[in-house]
Amino acid sequence: MLAGVWMVTAEAQADGRGWFMRAWCRDELSAHGLEPELAQCSLSYNLRSGTFRGMHYQIAPHGEAKLVRCIRGRVWDIALDLRPDSPTHCQWVAEELTPENGRALYIPPGCAHGFQTLADDTELLYCISEPFCPEVATGVAWHDPAFQIRLPLPVSVISERDQSYPSYSVRPFRVSSSST
Secondary structure, three states, X not given: OOOOOEEXXXXXXXXXXXXXXXXXXXXXXXXXXXXXXXXXXXXXXXXXXXXXXXXXXEOOOOOOOEEEEEEEOOEEEEEXXXXXXXXXXXXXEEEEEOOOOOEEEEEOOOEXXXXXXXXXXXXXXXXXXXXXXXXXXXXXXXXXXXXXXXXXXXXXXXXXXXXXXXXXXXXXOOOOHHHO
């Protein structure tokens, strides 16, 4: 795992009606030294398998911590460490998230996030520590050789914005780990 990135597994409480589990717990996140604030929750619906979104982040001081959970379908969720002073700088980790495995990926500020859908009609829930700030929202090219990110499927759908991010080596950006 990358420095500061955590796999979060919630315990579902099941009975004859189905199940219930927490998607975000301030006290448990704080107990592990993670960002416990919640500024917004967002949903991402993706029609086709192979859809790619990412690699997104916000520049400090608006860096976001994210807890990402798949609530329908299947997703290959990716965290990329862009913190210059991190021991895992330029490394990435990916996990398959599904409603059945109940896992969520915690991504700290200073890391970029992206995902590829592994099934049609995939939906994700994001719990985010900072409000979206378009002036500092940016990204890096997922296919940059500096990262060597491997996707399980060919990319079937990608936005023009995500496709046009520059490579890391020519990126004129700042990522500060002071917000981590």
